[in-house]
Amino acid sequence: MKSLAYSLIVLLAASGGAARGQSFSFRDEIPYPTAYRPQRVAAGADASYRAPIPYRFETREVGVRQRVVQIGVVPSPPLSRPAPATFTVVFRGGQEAQFTDGEITEIGGVPFRGLGFKDGFYWVMNLANREIARFRVPTTAHP
Numbered sequence: 794m795k796s797l798a799y800s801l802i803v804l805l806a807a808s809g810g811a812a813r814g815q816s817f818s819f820r821d822e823i824p825y826p827t828a829y830r831p832q833r834v835a836a837g838a839d840a841s842y843r844a845p846i847p848y849r850f851e852t853r854e855v856g857v858r859q860r861v862v863q864i865g866v867v868p869s870p871p872l873s874r875p876a877p878a879t880f881t882v883v884f885r886g887g888q889e890a891q892f893t894d895g896e897i898t899e900i901g902g903v904p905f906r907g908l909g910f911k912d913g914f915y916w917v918m919n920l921a922n923r924e925i926a927r928f929r930v931p932t933t934a935h936p
Contacts, residue, residue, distance in 0.1 A: 820856030827851045880907065880915050882928040892917055 826847030834843060877894040884890065890900050892907030897920065899905070905926075908916035914927035 816858070816860040818856065818858040820854050820858075822852050822854050824850040824852050880910070880928075882915060882917070884926075 826849065828849035829845035829847050831845050832843035877896075879891050879893045881889055881891050884900070888900065890898055890905070892898055892905070892915070894907050894909045897904050897906050904920040906918045906920055908918055908925070910916075914929060917926045917928070918924070919926065
């Protein structure tokens with residue numbers, strides 16, 4: 794017979810309602826043999842070793858019982874992302890432009906979006922025709 798028990802006790806303080814204690818248990822009942830009887834071997838059968846057959850069992854409880862004395866909340870610091878870097882690139886015609894990842898920059902009336910630095914190139918998408926321009930190494934990167 795297998796059983797699973799989960800019990801939870803939470804004690805609340807009279808003032809503030811903070812949790813003072815908690816306990817839980819996770820257990821499994823496993824039957825263990827306590828007595829065996831030998832196997833009978835029929836005449837003419839292979840008389841090699843035969844494992845004994847269990848016929849009496851005892852149930853043992855295995856698992857975990859845990860008590861937590863106090864539960865508290867530890868505030869975590871807010872997550873912050875660094876500002877995206879601005880890259881200055883030079884087009885074939887010699888025109889320089891500054892791109893920031895995810896932002897749109899217009900060059901000669903054509904909108905471009907900076908896609909980021911990937912595989913050794915800075916990637917820029919022409920939003921008018923969806924073409925990708927790759928620049929080998931940005932001239933400068935400004936944090």
